[in-house]
Amino acid sequence: MTPLRYVRAADRADALARSGSGARFLGGGTNLVDLLRQNVEQAGELVDVSRLDGAIRESDGGGLLIDASVRNAALAAHPLVRRRYPVLARALLAGASAQIRNMATVGGNILQRTRCMYFYDVEGARCNKRQPGAGCDALDGFNRYHAILGASDQCVATHPSDMCVALAMLDAVIHLSGPDGARSVPLADFHLLPNATPQTETVLKPGELITGVALPPPSDAVRYSEYRKVRDRASYAFALISVAGGLALADGRISEARIALGGVAARPWRATRAETALIGVAPTRDAILAAIREELADARPLSANAFKIGLVERTVVALLSTLAGARA
Template sequence: MTPFTYLRADTVNDAVRLGAGETAAFLGGGTNIVDLMRETVARHETLVDVTRLSAAVTETAEGGLLIGAAATNTAVAEHHGVRTRYPMLSRAILAGASAQIRNMATVGGNLLQRTRCTYFYDTDGSHCNKRAPGTGCDAREGFNRIHAILGASDACVATHPSDMCVALTALDAVVHVEGRDGARTLPFGELHRLPGDRPDLDTVLAAGDLITAIELPPLGVAARSTYRKVRDRASYAFALISVAAAIEMDGDRIADVRIAFGGVAHKPWRATKAEPALRGELASEAVFRAAAAAEFADARPLRDNAFKPELATRTLAAVLAELAKGDVA
């Protein structure tokens, strides 16, 4: 591990000032960044502890929720307002990790966790453009069962590992950021980047930008929502495919819907083609499958993950069928 300086911020302004350097990083629960530093994948010279900043979950004037970035995953998953008004978010968090990790991991840190691609972590012999730009991507011709089928590039086929972020994408969440130029907000779907030719850049944030909160807008459709994760083993594994979905019915027709996928791309994938294909339609497996087909028409599977489009289609159809019937408690 690279030697580093540890600093603790008591205010947002302190955090932004202390974390302004290119080699600095913000430290929440440390469940990802410490691993990266221990494996010398990351070499931060300064860590700024931001766990003293806001961890509150409060009501917004518009009727949504504002979640402080220092809130733990456990606190968010157990919050009554999250469980009743945004159940997909609670279920996504509970699907994501062990209880011990959820008790430590923070919301801000969850958003910034990095890929779990084997080649990204192998610093001894693997080529990885995300870890070392310009060296190549061994995953393209290597073991790529968990890798991307949408939005990938020649430079990187890794997937984003977060379950929470898939739900936040479907919920039209808003990210609150404080930086050297002051406070700003951005739609959650714009936070993470597709790889292009710079897969080492995971987000649009600049050095020193601090995520201070996540805002959940009032969203009636979200009350009837869920999250389903398909993985190689029953617990503590990253998604092959995951689906965050919410639906509002008008009789037998779909009045409104929100969908996002995990395990398919370098960022949480909002189903911008499937959603309009579903609105106003009668709820049926044929309609669900047709919407999924529209979403995955541009999928480019790799050697080991050609099963993903069909798995995603079946998972989406099953989730939407349950939601349409009201079978998800």
């Protein structure tokens, strides 16, 4: 690990003033510190922003404003989150261990990098995300955990966050501050697909800091929502696939559907095709299966992860059928 300097930001302005060449913002450190230790990333200075404002508060319109330094455990336990956005609380509790949730911040969770084994292997593996132009050993290697949607011949890694899958389903908006001022970006547009530049993972500009997340007021499909994570072992494992879903019914037919998928792409995957296909139909298992198959029509599995297609289908059908049964 390269020697570096540590400073604690007094406030947001102080943090932004320190975001010069070589400086990195440090939240809980549950991902960044590992990357630095393994020489996957480098930093001349760490600017600790974990002690900046950490509030969760209701917005004027009935939504929710979440500061970026809020800990994952605190967000999952907050009464407003549990009551109005249950899918978010459940996604957070499905992620990592209790110890890591107590350390990890909302901003850091959004920015965590892939857990692809080739990305971490700095000595023996080729990785275009780590070293552009080097190649991608996952294409013909161990790719059980890798992408089936939105990948390219440059990178097939997946985004590991559970929280972000729920945020994608909730139409969350990311608030940013930087040298050019403040701006907001929908979470659905924040993470980028690899295309020819897998090393560029987000729309974050140099020196920008995630300051918070805004959630719109919950609809019926949000209030009655669920998160399911399928993984190789019951705890402390990243998803093979995951589903955040919600349904609203009117006169026995689906009036609103929300579906986001995890473990299938380089970003949380909002299943907009499936959502559109479900509007106005009765929530039968056959209708749900047909809708998610329409979403997966462009899936391109690798040598060891074709099972993810069927796994997504079964998990979406099971989750939405359960929600529909509870609302009937």
